[in-house]
Structures are given as structure tokens and as C-alpha cells.
Amino acid sequence: xxxxxxLREQTGSKVVLVTGxxxxxxxxVATRLAAEGHRVVAGARRTxxxxxxxxxxxxxxxxxxxxxTDQDDVEAFVRLARDRxxxxxxxxxxxxxxxxxxxxxxxxxEWNRMIDVNVxxxxxGIAATLPCFADQGAGHFVTIASIGAHQxxxxxxxxxxxxxxAWAITEGLRQESDPSIRVxxxxxxxxxxxxxxSITESGAAEAMRTYRAHAIEPDAIARAVAYALEQPxxxxxxxxxxxxxRQR
Numbered sequence: 001x002x003x004x005x006x007l008r009e010q011t012g013s014k015v016v017l018v019t020g021x022x023x024x025x026x027x028x029v030a031t032r033l034a035a036e037g038h039r040v041v042a043g044a045r046r047t048x049x050x051x052x053x054x055x056x057x058x059x060x061x062x063x064x065x066x067x068x069t070d071q072d073d074v075e076a077f078v079r080l081a082r083d084r085x086x087x088x089x090x091x092x093x094x095x096x097x098x099x100x101x102x103x104x105x106x107x108x109x110e111w112n113r114m115i116d117v118n119v120x121x122x123x124x125g126i127a128a129t130l131p132c133f134a135d136q137g138a139g140h141f142v143t144i145a146s147i148g149a150h151q152x153x154x155x156x157x158x159x160x161x162x163x164x165x166a167w168a169i170t171e172g173l174r175q176e177s178d179p180s181i182r183v184x185x186x187x188x189x190x191x192x193x194x195x196x197x198s199i200t201e202s203g204a205a206e207a208m209r210t211y212r213a214h215a216i217e218p219d220a221i222a223r224a225v226a227y228a229l230e231q232p233x234x235x236x237x238x239x240x241x242x243x244x245x246r247q248r
Contacts, residue, residue: 014038014229015085017078019068019125020095021061022049024193025144028218029092029225034060036226041081043068044095068095068121071128078128088132090140090229093125093166098146100155100208101201110200111158118162119169126173133181138233140182142225143170147189147243155204163187174238182236184228189243190215214246 016033020026021042027049030042034057042050043066050063064080067073082088097117099110122143133139148160149167167185174183192215196208220242228237 014089015041015081015087016090016092016229017041017043017081017088017129018092018094019043019066019077019121020144021053021063022046024195025188025191025218025221026092026094027053028222029094030061031057032219032222032226033229034058038229039085041077041084043077066095068093068124069116071124074121074124075128078132082132087136088129088139090142091125091129092142092144092225093122094144095121096144096146096163096195097198098159098195099198099200100159100196100204101199102155102203103157105201107201110198114158114162118159119165122166122169126169130181134178138180140184140229141170141173142184142186142228143167144221144225145170145185145187147187147241147247149185149187150241155201155207171238174236180233182228182231182233184237185239186221186224186228187239187241188221189241189247191218191221192216193218211247214244216242216244 016038018026018030021030022044030040034040040061042061043064044050045067047065054061054063064077066077097114101107143166145166146163148156149163152160170185177183190211199205224240224242231237
């Protein structure tokens with residue numbers, strides 16, 4: 001998708017920050033929003049992927065190296081966007097990892113990684129954007145949670161725990177925020193992405209291959225993000241769950 005300059009003029013371009021934008025849902029969100037005329041600041045660690053994304057998007061995506069586990073990095077990410085464009089209209093907290101495993105496999109390092117990225121990374125985003133939103137008197141925070149925030153299956157205990165935490169933190173943010181700040185949680189089901197590639201436990205990997213047979217494309221989630229963002233200022237889409245029709 002390339003940017004349509006006329007569409008940018010018609011829709012009222014927003015400045016949207018997206019984390020985890022080098023692949024999967026984050027890449028799809030950045031691609032769709034840029035195609036709709038918004039200015040997207042795309043953050044991720046894999047800068048080669050980000051630059052390729054920016055080239056494909058045709059000018060609407062601005063790539064920035066970002067590690068969401070580093071609070072200083074996230075603050076610099078938000079500051080760069082605001083310095084360049086004068087404001088930040090929305091922050092899409094998408095970065096996440098999902099190395100599923102049974103608890104008795106004792107993969108403590110993987111548990112810690114999920115907590116660092118899925119929970120601390122989200123909190124870093126909130127800490128960096130809230131002062132900006134408060135100063136502007138407006139803003140929209142979008143969290144990409146997971147169906148795992150709503151249901152637990154064998155091997156998902158820690159992952160589901162981090163995504164329930166993400167859901168709870170975002171709901172708390174919504175309840176505490178001034179009405180000028182909108183807050184949305186989007187919980188995807190099984191989506192075609194690299195997220196499951198980090199699974200090292202063989203049983204969990206095999207189970208995920210079965211689930212992925214009916215996965216939906218990441219643009220389905222990108223459309224949900226775009227829908228939430230396009231609502232008028234007095235409408236806050238609190239939560240959207242998007243899953244394959246076959247997923248229960």
C-alpha cells in the first residue's frame with residue numbers, strides 16, 4: 001500500500017506511533033494507517049525491516065529503532081515524534097513476544113522476557129505518552145492484547161498472565177483518564193505472524209501449528225485499529241476481540 005496524498009488531505013492526518021512494527025500485526029497497522037493518510041512513526045529493533053516497510057509505504061512511515069524494554073528508548077521515541085510533527089495523536093502498543101510453554105518446563109528466562117516486553121514495555125509506553133497527551137489535551141492509547149487475556153489453555157499460563165495484565169492495565173488507564181484521552185484494547189485471536197516462532201518447547205510448537213492452520217491475516221487487526229482511531233472525539237471504542245471464525 002502506498003500513501004494517497006489526496007486521502008491525507010480529506011481524512012485529517014493523525015500522527016500515530018506503532019511499536020513492534022517490523023512484522024506481523026505492527027507492520028500491518030503501520031501499512032494500513034499510512035495508506036489511509038496518517039503519519040506513522042514505526043518502532044522496532046529490526047531497523048532493516050522498518051526501512052523496507054517505509055519504502056513500501058511510499059512516504060507515510062517513519063522508521064525508528066526502538067526497544068520497548070528500555071524506558072529511555074520509549075521516551076526518546078515519543079519525544080522524536082513530537083519534535084518532528086508537533087504532536088502525537090495515538091500510540092499503538094503492539095510489541096509482544098509469545099514463547100509458550102508448560103510451567104513445569106521451567107523456562108524462567110522466557111517467562112521473564114514475556115514480562116519485560118508484554119507488561120513493562122506497555123507501561124513504558126503509557127509513561128512516555130501520558131504527559132504528552134495531557135499537555136495536548138487529547139490522545140488515544142491503543143493496546144494490542146490477546147485472546148489469551150480472556151482464556152487460558154495449557155502452555156499459555158505465563159503468556160496469558162502477561163496479556164491479562166496488559167488488559168487490566170489498559171482498562172485501569174481508561175478509567176483513570178480524562179475524557180479527552182481515549183483508550184482502546186484490541187484482543188486478537190490466532191493471527192498469521194512470527195509471534196509463535198519464538199516457541200522453543202516442542203509440544204507447544206506443535207499445538208500452535210494446529211491453531212495456525214486457521215489463522216487470520218494481520219490486516220484484520222489493522223482494520224480494527226483503524227476503526228477505533230477514526231471515531232469522533234466523543235466516542236471511545238473500549239475493546240474489540242477479533243478472532244478466526246473457527247476459533248472458539
